[in-house]
Amino acid sequence: MAPTRPFIVDPVLTAISIGFQNTASMRISDQVLPRFPVSAEKFKWTEYPISEAFNIPDARVGRLGRVQQLTFSGTEKTDSVDDYGYDSPIPYSDVRAAEAARAEGRSTFNPEAHAVQLLTDTLANQREARVAASVFALNTYASDKRITLSGTSQFSDYTNSDPIGVIKTGMAATLIYAPNTMVMGREAWAKLSSHPKIVNAVKGNVTNAGIVTREQFLELFSGEGINELLIGDAWVNTAKPGQTPTFARAWGKHVALLHKNPMATIEGGGVTFGMTAEYGARIAGRIEDEDVGLEGGFRIRTGERLKEVIIAKDVGYFIQNAVA
Numbered sequence: 484m485a486p487t488r489p490f491i492v493d494p495v496l497t498a499i500s501i502g503f504q505n506t507a508s509m510r511i512s513d514q515v516l517p518r519f520p521v522s523a524e525k526f527k528w529t530e531y532p533i534s535e536a537f538n539i540p541d542a543r544v545g546r547l548g549r550v551q552q553l554t555f556s557g558t559e560k561t562d563s564v565d566d567y568g569y570d571s572p573i574p575y576s577d578v579r580a581a582e583a584a585r586a587e588g589r590s591t592f593n594p595e596a597h598a599v600q601l602l603t604d605t606l607a608n609q610r611e612a613r614v615a616a617s618v619f620a621l622n623t624y625a626s627d628k629r630i631t632l633s634g635t636s637q638f639s640d641y642t643n644s645d646p647i648g649v650i651k652t653g654m655a656a657t658l659i660y661a662p663n664t665m666v667m668g669r670e671a672w673a674k675l676s677s678h679p680k681i682v683n684a685v686k687g688n689v690t691n692a693g694i695v696t697r698e699q700f701l702e703l704f705s706g707e708g709i710n711e712l713l714i715g716d717a718w719v720n721t722a723k724p725g726q727t728p729t730f731a732r733a734w735g736k737h738v739a740l741l742h743k744n745p746m747a748t749i750e751g752g753g754v755t756f757g758m759t760a761e762y763g764a765r766i767a768g769r770i771e772d773e774d775v776g777l778e779g780g781f782r783i784r785t786g787e788r789l790k791e792v793i794i795a796k797d798v799g800y801f802i803q804n805a806v807a
Contacts, residue, residue, distance in 0.1 A: 501765050661707070
């Protein structure tokens with residue numbers, strides 16, 4: 484006899500979890516560290532030494548000579564995905580009441596589907612905070628590819644700071660793999676988009692006040708290679724459970740300049756700042772639980788298996804505390 488499975492993956496609930504997206508929450512983690520499927524929970528990826536990009540071996544070939552062979556080294560890394568998930572208990576009485584209301588045409592509410600949506604939203608917010616903490620961390624970057632601003636150098640000081648100069652310095656720091664993506668939190672964008680030097684550069688030195696659009700900002704730095712601007716809006720509650728909620732922006736007050744290679748994959752390789760290994764799709768289902776309520780009930784579970792990986796820290800530049 485086949486063993487019973489305590490966790491039943493429900494295709495309808497799974498479809499809700501995979502398809503659900505709270506459009507009011509401007510999350511950017513899937514764009515900053517794109518998801519790529521891996522073939523198993525344990526996977527391998529390659530870290531490439533940036534020095535090989537600068538080699539210039541002699542390519543000349545004699546009429547009867549051998550063509551020089553080049554080999555490219557790399558450090559193979561072994562990693563594994565982490566499991567992330569949440570449960571939500573629903574008593575049988577809630578399920579029956581909702582079914583009766585739907586049958587009578589009084590409501591369309593489905594407590595199980597509603598639970599999956601809320602769990603999925605929470606799961607996405609937790610990933611947003613996790614990716615932000617990884618991408619906006621000094622130790623994620625090489626020592627010569629990070630800077631911490633303070634006082635008059637911060638972009639919130641409209642009189643003394645030089646955001647264009649700081650950004651151009653960062654663009655040059657990653658050498659041949661120039662950044663093509665700029666990532667920042669809403670607080671950084673709010674100050675940077677109205678910085679007089681940015682406004683004047685866009686609008687022709689005719690004003691010291693105003694605001695530039697995302698499109699104008701991208702056009703300003705397009706000549707430097709930036710073709711994508713990602714602004715994180717997500718909020719997180721930093722208080723411990725049971726304490727008064729304390730809300731903060733997940734992406735803080737920082738800016739990162741990243742090289743993203745659209746041809747790179749986790750297991751296939753390629754020089755890119757970072758990616759996310761994803762094993763399987765997000766799942767959702769139910770577990771019967773006799774301890775839910777008086778009559779028992781279900782625990783609705785939603786989860787996914789992921790691992791965020793920084794592939795090449797040398798192709799990113801970090802501006803910590805870009806604004807006060």
